[in-house]
Amino acid sequence: MQVRKRLSTNIKAGRENLGYTQEKFAEIAGLSTQTISDIEGCRTWVSDKTLFKLAEVLRVDLSQLLAPPHEEKCNSFTKQQIDLLRQFIKDDIDKRLDKFFKSGKNIGQVP
Secondary structure, eight states: OOHHHHHHHHHHHHHHHTTOOHHHHHHHHTOOHHHHHHHHTTSOOOOHHHHHHHHHHHTSOHHHHHSOHHHHHHHSOOHHHHHHHHHHHHHHHHHHHHHHHHHTOOGGGOO
16 A cells, blocks of 8 residues: 555544544644645645644554554554443443442441
């Protein structure tokens, strides 16, 4: 896979994992929507400065933008996985708090 295609695939996947439209992503990155469209469509290359900016907005290391797509997916969580984990943790905490308050114990009695 050529580097430009790899970059465009990883940027688009990262943007979608964060739930950003091209417009929102462009706004946050300080770029035009047309620039994002051109990058994702493999119609343009980007400067070093822009690469660093895109990696920062996507919350990834710069190397992940240039890595083959399957490597990135193996080494990171998707937004959906993180949301499911958050919900599981929240539900668990809610259950534990309910159990604690139903037990009638005081905060000072908790070890």
